[in-house]
Amino acid sequence: MNIAFFLTPKSEIIYENTDSTMRQVLERMEHHSYTAIPILDRDGKYIGTLTEGDLLWKIKNTPGLSFRNTNKVLVRDIERRKVHEVVTINADIDSIIGLARNQNFVPVVDDEGVFIGIIRRSDIIDYCYTFIKEKKKIG
Numbered sequence: 001m002n003i004a005f006f007l008t009p010k011s012e013i014i015y016e017n018t019d020s021t022m023r024q025v026l027e028r029m030e031h032h033s034y035t036a037i038p039i040l041d042r043d044g045k046y047i048g049t050l051t052e053g054d055l056l057w058k059i060k061n062t063p064g065l066s067f068r069n070t071n072k073v074l075v076r077d078i079e080r081r082k083v084h085e086v087v088t089i090n091a092d093i094d095s096i097i098g099l100a101r102n103q104n105f106v107p108v109v110d111d112e113g114v115f116i117g118i119i120r121r122s123d124i125i126d127y128c129y130t131f132i133k134e135k136k137k138i139g
Contacts, residue, residue, distance in 0.1 A: 009117040022070040036104050046107050046115040049084035100124045
């Protein structure tokens with residue numbers, strides 16, 4: 001099965017740019033109740049995923065940093081503690097199932113590395129659940 005079926009396009013999701021501030025990311029994540037957000041460069045290429053944990057570690061490990069002055073920290077200066085694997089739109093369903101076990105979403109890029117959207121773990125779980133349920137009906 002083609003993974004495009006599961007794709008939530010870039011136009012329908014929230015992401016941030018490397019030039020954004022830590023405060024902008026914090027507020028956006030809070031507003032949308034997200035625990036992680038894709039980060040893109042100026043050319044729209046996927047750079048990584050920033051998580052709540054990354055933000056907390058930045059605050060913990062930066063003397064004098066508090067919520068009040070997070071507007072002075074750029075996203076590009078926040079270390080990401082975990083590498084979120086990406087797939088291209090040509091990937092198959094098996095490759096994203098493994099990734100979704102450890103990621104809330106799987107970023108999808110085109111052949112040039114330009115971010116085109118995500119595949120949510122919940123969509124993959126729904127697919128697997130439906131597949132198993134149908135298989136039980138047949139068997």
